Amino acid sequence: MTTIPLNDLQRMYAAYGDKLDQTALDVLRSGWWLNGPRNKAFCEAFAGYLGVGHFIGLANGTDALEIVLRVLLEKALRSGSVEQTATRTADAYEVITVANAGGYTSTACYLVGCTPVYADIEPESQLLSIPSAVAALSGKTVAVVATHLYGGLIDVPALRRAMNDAGYAHVPIVEDCAQAHGLKGASGTAGTFGDIATFSFYPTKNLGALGDGGGVATSDADLNGSVRRLQQYGWGDKYNIVAAGGRNSRLDELQAAFLSVLLSDLDSSNARRVSVLDAYEKAAPVGLQIVRSRIGTVAHLAVIQTGHREQLKEYLKTHGVATDIHYPVLDCDQPGWGDRPKRIGPSGLDVSRVSVNRILTLPCFPTMTEEEVARVCNALSAFTPR
Ligand SMILES: Cc1ncc(COP(=O)(O)O)c(C=O)c1O
Known part of the structure; x- marks a missing residue:
């Protein structure tokens, strides 16, 4: 008896073989492997598919969470919605998340110097409990991360209403859509309900690359600009660093081209x-x-x-x-x-x-x-x- 595997990416490749082979050859022969037309085309197509103003391709989903949380922390500090502490002590800034979603948000929290605050989950869906998240809000909260775990939809508009009612309308909601590409809700697609959303294109994801990939979706022009700056060294324009905390995280041309092929299905x-x-x-x-x-x-x-x-x-x-x-x-x-x-x-x-x-x-x-x-x-x- 053969064992039924948890996933089998050889079958995915077999289903698309010729198209993916040709795509790879085209990219390789183009001599343009980073920051090129395939990245631009995929990001525009995926933004259009989701129904957001902007999609920024990154190297993976953890980078997406890290960069987004850094952007939101800096924004909260600038606006004074969280208090600037002289030493930025480890527990000064908080991000509300769940404890059962594989550690990715917690990893990003630790990378940017925020404390993860764990809310409980709903038993049937295993998703963030809205009352539990609201109860965890405080004057230190930088963001709430709503992870659409296992591909299941969190009612983000209901979360927004509950946060507003509790006096936290200023706290942004990040949707972690790493497991939820194409997930539809009553008023749109996951990734459009919060302030900003993160994606992973790890090969086994619903939309998976043939290697690493990730990105950020938002319709907020300021957040889009901030993510783009931190994604590439803090550059405002080439070689001109206008923001601290920058790094390098890119979705390469090969992966972007593969993703464009797979997006259609x-x-x-x-x-x-x-x-x-x-x-x-x-x-x-x-x-x-x-x-x-x-x-x-x-x-x-x-x-x-x-x-x-x-x-x-x-x-x-x-x-x-x-x-x-x-x-x-x-x-x-x-x-x-x-x-x-x-x-x-x-x-x-x-x-x-x-x-x-x-x-x-x-x-x-x-x-x-x-x-x-x-x-x-x-x-x-x-x-x-x-
Ligand atoms: C819910 C969730 N968030 C974030 C990530 C991180 O993505 P990546 O592996 O591309 O860094 C993953 C995936 O592995 C995930 O499942």
């Missing part, structure tokens, strides 16, 4: 992912709950919750189904950050702490065959907890 590949999730949901017996946002999903990952995770994992292994855990350790419990500042929001992390031991990721990718989906479904429906 994003909606259909998202639909295929969602059909796999639907099938699992139908097949799952009582006691196995599919994690799902009821207001929208692009099924980046198919995650199931069970009180019998070890048993289910072993059982699926013997039935030839690969599994993984996204993510096995909460950010606040990561040993490498033991001595780093952090704060648990006032609502606590009860749901996050229970869920981290219940989640299990099943195969879900657009090139899965019907036969593979049926095999996973049959295995799920025949599972009996001990």
